[in-house]
Amino acid sequence: MTNYAKMILGIINRSDEHMTAEQIFQTLRKTEPKVVLATVYNNLNLLCREGRIRKVSLEASPDRYDRIVKHDHLVCRKCGKLTDIRFTDLCDSLKGQLEEEILGYDLRVFYLCPTCRKQGGEECRGGLKVK
Amino acid sequence: MTNYAKMILGIINRSDEHMTAEQIFQTLRKTEPKVVLATVYNNLNLLCREGRIRKVSLEASPDRYDRIVKHDHLVCRKCGKLTDIRFTDLCDSLKGQLEEEILGYDLRVFYLCPTCRKQGGEECRGGLKVK
DNA sequence: CTAAATGCAAACTATTTGCAACGAT
DNA sequence: ATCGTTGCAAATAGTTTGCATTTAG
Numbered sequence: 001m002t003n004y005a006k007m008i009l010g011i012i013n014r015s016d017e018h019m020t021a022e023q024i025f026q027t028l029r030k031t032e033p034k035v036v037l038a039t040v041y042n043n044l045n046l047l048c049r050e051g052r053i054r055k056v057s058l059e060a061s062p063d064r065y066d067r068i069v070k071h072d073h074l075v076c077r078k079c080g081k082l083t084d085i086r087f088t089d090l091c092d093s094l095k096g097q098l099e100e101e102i103l104g105y106d107l108r109v110f111y112l113c114p115t116c117r118k119q120g121g122e123e124c125r126g127g128l129k130v131k
Numbered sequence: 132m133t134n135y136a137k138m139i140l141g142i143i144n145r146s147d148e149h150m151t152a153e154q155i156f157q158t159l160r161k162t163e164p165k166v167v168l169a170t171v172y173n174n175l176n177l178l179c180r181e182g183r184i185r186k187v188s189l190e191a192s193p194d195r196y197d198r199i200v201k202h203d204h205l206v207c208r209k210c211g212k213l214t215d216i217r218f219t220d221l222c223d224s225l226k227g228q229l230e231e232e233i234l235g236y237d238l239r240v241f242y243l244c245p246t247c248r249k250q251g252g253e254e255c256r257g258g259l260k261v262k
Numbered sequence: 263c264t265a266a267a268t269g270c271a272a273a274c275t276a277t278t279t280g281c282a283a284c285g286a287t
Numbered sequence: 288a289t290c291g292t293t294g295c296a297a298a299t300a301g302t303t304t305g306c307a308t309t310t311a312g
Contacts, residue, residue: 135293165293165294166294167293167295169293169294169295169296170292170293170294174292191302
Protein backbone atom coordinates (compact mmCIF):
# COMPACT_ATOMS: atom_id res chain seq x y z
CA MET A 1 0.00 0.00 0.00
CA THR A 2 1.26 3.40 -0.94
CA ASN A 3 1.04 6.40 1.34
CA TYR A 4 -1.92 7.82 -0.48
CA ALA A 5 -3.75 4.52 -0.29
CA LYS A 6 -3.12 4.34 3.45
CA MET A 7 -4.29 7.88 3.97
CA ILE A 8 -7.41 7.39 1.93
CA LEU A 9 -8.20 4.21 3.78
CA GLY A 10 -7.67 6.14 6.98
CA ILE A 11 -10.04 8.90 5.93
CA ILE A 12 -12.74 6.39 5.08
CA ASN A 13 -12.31 4.39 8.25
CA ARG A 14 -12.17 7.46 10.43
CA SER A 15 -15.26 9.14 9.04
CA ASP A 16 -18.78 8.13 9.94
CA GLU A 17 -19.99 9.68 6.75
CA HIS A 18 -20.24 7.76 3.55
CA MET A 19 -17.94 9.95 1.57
CA THR A 20 -17.85 10.61 -2.13
CA ALA A 21 -14.59 10.56 -4.08
CA GLU A 22 -14.76 14.33 -4.20
CA GLN A 23 -15.13 14.64 -0.43
CA ILE A 24 -12.27 12.27 0.15
CA PHE A 25 -10.21 14.26 -2.31
CA GLN A 26 -10.98 17.50 -0.50
CA THR A 27 -10.07 15.98 2.81
CA LEU A 28 -6.83 14.45 1.60
CA ARG A 29 -5.92 17.66 -0.12
CA LYS A 30 -5.68 19.48 3.18
CA THR A 31 -2.54 17.56 4.08
CA GLU A 32 -1.46 16.58 0.56
CA PRO A 33 -1.95 19.64 -1.58
CA LYS A 34 -0.41 18.05 -4.65
CA VAL A 35 -2.80 15.14 -4.95
CA VAL A 36 -5.27 15.12 -7.84
CA LEU A 37 -8.73 13.64 -8.10
CA ALA A 38 -7.70 10.96 -10.58
CA THR A 39 -5.21 9.59 -8.08
CA VAL A 40 -7.93 9.42 -5.47
CA TYR A 41 -10.09 7.46 -7.88
CA ASN A 42 -7.22 5.15 -8.72
CA ASN A 43 -6.61 4.42 -5.08
CA LEU A 44 -10.28 3.99 -4.29
CA ASN A 45 -10.56 1.42 -7.05
CA LEU A 46 -7.46 -0.28 -5.81
CA LEU A 47 -8.77 -0.42 -2.25
CA CYS A 48 -12.06 -1.81 -3.51
CA ARG A 49 -10.34 -4.51 -5.52
CA GLU A 50 -8.31 -5.48 -2.50
CA GLY A 51 -11.46 -5.61 -0.47
CA ARG A 52 -10.34 -2.99 2.04
CA ILE A 53 -13.29 -0.70 1.42
CA ARG A 54 -16.60 -1.03 -0.31
CA LYS A 55 -18.29 1.12 -2.84
CA VAL A 56 -21.94 2.00 -2.45
CA SER A 57 -23.68 2.97 -5.67
CA LEU A 58 -26.74 5.10 -5.21
CA GLU A 59 -29.07 6.49 -7.77
CA ALA A 60 -28.75 10.07 -8.81
CA SER A 61 -25.73 10.62 -6.66
CA PRO A 62 -22.04 9.83 -6.89
CA ASP A 63 -20.69 6.61 -5.46
CA ARG A 64 -19.87 6.51 -1.77
CA TYR A 65 -16.98 4.70 -0.18
CA ASP A 66 -17.52 2.84 3.00
CA ARG A 67 -15.71 0.74 5.59
CA ILE A 68 -15.94 -2.99 5.13
CA VAL A 69 -17.11 -3.63 8.66
CA LYS A 70 -20.26 -5.61 8.19
CA HIS A 71 -23.33 -3.44 8.28
CA ASP A 72 -26.44 -2.58 6.35
CA HIS A 73 -27.83 0.77 5.32
CA LEU A 74 -30.89 2.78 6.04
CA VAL A 75 -31.63 5.13 3.17
CA CYS A 76 -33.96 8.06 3.56
CA ARG A 77 -36.38 8.17 0.67
CA LYS A 78 -36.57 11.89 0.74
CA CYS A 79 -33.12 13.33 1.32
CA GLY A 80 -31.11 10.25 0.45
CA LYS A 81 -29.17 10.26 3.71
CA LEU A 82 -27.41 7.01 4.47
CA THR A 83 -27.25 5.61 7.99
CA ASP A 84 -25.53 2.50 9.20
CA ILE A 85 -27.55 -0.21 10.83
CA ARG A 86 -26.93 -3.83 11.57
CA PHE A 87 -29.69 -6.29 10.93
CA THR A 88 -28.96 -9.62 12.49
CA ASP A 89 -29.74 -13.19 11.54
CA LEU A 90 -30.13 -12.15 7.97
CA CYS A 91 -27.25 -14.12 6.61
CA ASP A 92 -28.48 -17.38 8.08
CA SER A 93 -31.89 -16.79 6.69
CA LEU A 94 -30.47 -16.15 3.24
CA LYS A 95 -28.25 -19.20 3.36
CA GLY A 96 -31.21 -21.33 4.20
CA GLN A 97 -32.96 -20.15 1.09
CA LEU A 98 -30.20 -20.46 -1.50
CA GLU A 99 -28.27 -23.50 -2.62
CA GLU A 100 -25.37 -21.60 -4.10
CA GLU A 101 -22.63 -20.25 -1.92
CA ILE A 102 -23.30 -16.69 -0.81
CA LEU A 103 -20.31 -14.39 -1.22
CA GLY A 104 -21.92 -11.40 0.38
CA TYR A 105 -24.94 -9.23 0.27
CA ASP A 106 -25.99 -5.62 0.21
CA LEU A 107 -29.14 -4.56 1.98
CA ARG A 108 -30.70 -1.14 1.89
CA VAL A 109 -33.79 -0.38 3.82
CA PHE A 110 -35.79 2.68 2.82
CA TYR A 111 -37.45 4.88 5.38
CA LEU A 112 -37.89 8.53 6.22
CA CYS A 113 -35.20 9.99 8.37
CA PRO A 114 -36.38 11.94 11.43
CA THR A 115 -35.72 15.29 9.79
CA CYS A 116 -37.65 14.49 6.62
CA ARG A 117 -40.50 12.79 8.42
CA LYS A 118 -41.41 16.09 10.04
CA GLN A 119 -41.22 18.11 6.89
CA GLY A 120 -43.48 16.48 4.32
CA GLY A 121 -42.87 16.90 0.58
CA GLU A 122 -42.46 14.49 -2.27
CA GLU A 123 -40.86 11.19 -1.66
CA CYS A 124 -38.75 9.68 -4.32
CA ARG A 125 -39.18 6.06 -5.31
CA GLY A 126 -36.20 3.88 -5.88
CA GLY A 127 -34.56 5.20 -2.83
CA LEU A 128 -32.85 8.42 -3.68
CA LYS A 129 -33.48 12.05 -3.93
CA VAL A 130 -33.50 13.67 -7.32
CA LYS A 131 -31.32 16.69 -7.03
CA MET B 132 -49.67 7.76 -19.53
CA THR B 133 -48.53 8.59 -23.03
CA ASN B 134 -48.08 5.98 -25.71
CA TYR B 135 -44.34 5.92 -25.29
CA ALA B 136 -44.68 5.48 -21.56
CA LYS B 137 -47.03 2.57 -22.06
CA MET B 138 -44.79 0.94 -24.61
CA ILE B 139 -41.72 1.35 -22.43
CA LEU B 140 -43.56 -0.08 -19.46
CA GLY B 141 -44.60 -2.95 -21.69
CA ILE B 142 -41.04 -3.62 -22.79
CA ILE B 143 -39.84 -3.70 -19.22
CA ASN B 144 -42.65 -5.92 -18.00
CA ARG B 145 -42.37 -8.28 -20.92
CA SER B 146 -38.62 -8.81 -20.71
CA ASP B 147 -36.98 -11.05 -18.15
CA GLU B 148 -33.78 -9.13 -18.60
CA HIS B 149 -32.95 -6.11 -16.53
CA MET B 150 -32.60 -3.71 -19.37
CA THR B 151 -30.56 -0.55 -19.64
CA ALA B 152 -32.03 2.65 -21.05
CA GLU B 153 -30.06 2.01 -24.21
CA GLN B 154 -31.48 -1.49 -24.64
CA ILE B 155 -34.98 -0.23 -24.06
CA PHE B 156 -34.34 2.51 -26.56
CA GLN B 157 -33.12 0.00 -29.17
CA THR B 158 -36.15 -2.18 -28.61
CA LEU B 159 -38.63 0.67 -28.77
CA ARG B 160 -36.95 2.03 -31.84
CA LYS B 161 -37.88 -1.04 -33.85
CA THR B 162 -41.51 -0.01 -33.83
CA GLU B 163 -41.03 3.71 -33.19
CA PRO B 164 -38.16 4.83 -35.38
CA LYS B 165 -38.54 8.47 -34.49
CA VAL B 166 -38.03 8.12 -30.75
CA VAL B 167 -34.83 9.46 -29.23
CA LEU B 168 -32.87 8.33 -26.21
CA ALA B 169 -33.68 11.43 -24.17
CA THR B 170 -37.38 10.66 -24.45
CA VAL B 171 -36.75 7.17 -23.21
CA TYR B 172 -34.92 8.59 -20.22
CA ASN B 173 -37.72 11.05 -19.58
CA ASN B 174 -40.29 8.30 -19.60
CA LEU B 175 -38.20 5.99 -17.47
CA ASN B 176 -37.87 8.70 -14.86
CA LEU B 177 -41.57 9.35 -15.06
CA LEU B 178 -42.41 5.68 -14.62
CA CYS B 179 -40.04 5.47 -11.66
CA ARG B 180 -41.61 8.49 -10.00
CA GLU B 181 -45.03 6.98 -10.46
CA GLY B 182 -43.77 3.77 -8.95
CA ARG B 183 -44.56 1.67 -12.01
CA ILE B 184 -41.01 0.44 -12.46
CA ARG B 185 -37.89 0.47 -10.37
CA LYS B 186 -34.39 1.49 -11.16
CA VAL B 187 -31.49 -0.69 -10.17
CA SER B 188 -28.19 1.13 -9.86
CA LEU B 189 -25.16 -1.05 -10.22
CA GLU B 190 -21.53 -0.16 -10.04
CA ALA B 191 -19.57 0.26 -13.21
CA SER B 192 -22.57 -0.28 -15.37
CA PRO B 193 -25.54 1.77 -16.49
CA ASP B 194 -28.76 1.70 -14.50
CA ARG B 195 -31.21 -1.10 -15.16
CA TYR B 196 -34.96 -0.83 -15.15
CA ASP B 197 -37.01 -3.52 -13.57
CA ARG B 198 -40.59 -4.55 -12.91
CA ILE B 199 -41.96 -3.62 -9.52
CA VAL B 200 -43.13 -7.11 -8.70
CA LYS B 201 -41.52 -7.79 -5.36
CA HIS B 202 -38.29 -9.69 -5.72
CA ASP B 203 -34.67 -9.61 -4.76
CA HIS B 204 -31.55 -9.96 -6.87
CA LEU B 205 -28.72 -12.37 -7.17
CA VAL B 206 -25.67 -10.65 -8.59
CA CYS B 207 -22.77 -12.60 -10.03
CA ARG B 208 -19.52 -11.23 -8.68
CA LYS B 209 -17.67 -12.06 -11.81
CA CYS B 210 -19.83 -11.20 -14.81
CA GLY B 211 -22.32 -8.98 -13.04
CA LYS B 212 -25.34 -10.88 -14.29
CA LEU B 213 -28.54 -10.12 -12.42
CA THR B 214 -31.03 -12.86 -11.60
CA ASP B 215 -34.35 -12.55 -9.84
CA ILE B 216 -34.93 -14.43 -6.64
CA ARG B 217 -37.44 -14.13 -3.87
CA PHE B 218 -36.26 -14.42 -0.32
CA THR B 219 -39.14 -14.84 2.06
CA ASP B 220 -39.78 -13.73 5.62
CA LEU B 221 -37.24 -11.01 5.22
CA CYS B 222 -39.60 -8.12 5.62
CA ASP B 223 -40.95 -9.37 8.93
CA SER B 224 -37.48 -9.89 10.23
CA LEU B 225 -36.52 -6.36 9.26
CA LYS B 226 -39.61 -4.87 10.81
CA GLY B 227 -38.87 -6.62 14.05
CA GLN B 228 -35.49 -4.94 14.15
CA LEU B 229 -36.38 -1.36 13.30
CA GLU B 230 -38.65 1.07 15.07
CA GLU B 231 -39.16 3.36 12.12
CA GLU B 232 -41.61 2.51 9.42
CA ILE B 233 -40.02 0.59 6.58
CA LEU B 234 -40.94 1.93 3.16
CA GLY B 235 -39.18 -0.75 1.21
CA TYR B 236 -35.87 -2.46 0.82
CA ASP B 237 -33.40 -3.53 -1.79
CA LEU B 238 -31.46 -6.73 -1.31
CA ARG B 239 -28.66 -7.99 -3.51
CA VAL B 240 -26.97 -11.23 -2.81
CA PHE B 241 -23.58 -11.84 -4.40
CA TYR B 242 -22.58 -15.22 -5.70
CA LEU B 243 -20.96 -16.81 -8.71
CA CYS B 244 -23.33 -17.69 -11.48
CA PRO B 245 -23.05 -21.24 -12.83
CA THR B 246 -21.16 -20.12 -15.93
CA CYS B 247 -18.58 -18.13 -14.02
CA ARG B 248 -18.14 -20.71 -11.31
CA LYS B 249 -16.74 -23.13 -13.87
CA GLN B 250 -14.40 -20.65 -15.45
CA GLY B 251 -12.25 -19.18 -12.70
CA GLY B 252 -10.67 -15.73 -13.09
CA GLU B 253 -10.65 -12.67 -10.90
CA GLU B 254 -13.68 -11.85 -8.89
CA CYS B 255 -14.62 -8.31 -8.37
CA ARG B 256 -15.52 -7.00 -4.95
CA GLY B 257 -18.46 -4.75 -4.47
CA GLY B 258 -20.51 -6.87 -6.72
CA LEU B 259 -19.92 -5.88 -10.26
CA LYS B 260 -17.61 -6.61 -13.10
CA VAL B 261 -15.28 -3.92 -14.26
CA LYS B 262 -15.73 -3.69 -18.00
C1' DC C 263 17.39 -0.07 -12.44
C1' DT C 264 12.86 -1.20 -12.79
C1' DA C 265 8.19 -1.23 -11.90
C1' DA C 266 4.63 0.97 -10.00
C1' DA C 267 2.35 5.36 -8.62
C1' DT C 268 1.40 10.11 -9.68
C1' DG C 269 -0.09 14.57 -11.98
C1' DC C 270 -2.26 16.38 -15.66
C1' DA C 271 -5.23 16.79 -19.44
C1' DA C 272 -8.19 14.80 -22.34
C1' DA C 273 -11.64 11.30 -23.21
C1' DC C 274 -15.67 8.89 -22.22
C1' DT C 275 -20.26 7.34 -20.63
C1' DA C 276 -24.49 7.83 -18.76
C1' DT C 277 -27.78 11.02 -17.99
C1' DT C 278 -30.04 15.55 -17.91
C1' DT C 279 -31.47 20.00 -19.68
C1' DG C 280 -33.07 23.90 -22.62
C1' DC C 281 -35.72 25.01 -26.15
C1' DA C 282 -38.44 25.07 -30.24
C1' DA C 283 -41.88 22.36 -32.62
C1' DC C 284 -45.65 19.19 -32.10
C1' DG C 285 -49.82 16.90 -30.50
C1' DA C 286 -53.64 16.00 -27.86
C1' DT C 287 -57.11 17.55 -25.28
C1' DA D 288 -55.58 27.74 -27.03
C1' DT D 289 -53.03 25.45 -23.75
C1' DC D 290 -50.11 22.39 -21.63
C1' DG D 291 -47.54 18.41 -21.55
C1' DT D 292 -44.57 15.53 -24.63
C1' DT D 293 -41.17 15.07 -28.07
C1' DG D 294 -36.83 15.61 -30.90
C1' DC D 295 -32.63 17.52 -31.01
C1' DA D 296 -28.40 19.38 -29.56
C1' DA D 297 -25.71 20.76 -26.11
C1' DA D 298 -24.40 20.49 -21.33
C1' DT D 299 -23.19 18.16 -17.22
C1' DA D 300 -21.40 14.94 -13.73
C1' DG D 301 -18.77 11.32 -12.49
C1' DT D 302 -15.24 8.55 -13.63
C1' DT D 303 -11.50 6.60 -16.49
C1' DT D 304 -7.50 6.68 -19.54
C1' DG D 305 -3.01 7.81 -21.81
C1' DC D 306 1.19 9.44 -21.20
C1' DA D 307 5.23 11.72 -19.51
C1' DT D 308 7.33 12.30 -15.00
C1' DT D 309 8.41 11.06 -10.41
C1' DT D 310 9.02 7.91 -6.66
C1' DA D 311 10.20 3.81 -4.07
C1' DG D 312 12.16 -0.61 -3.49
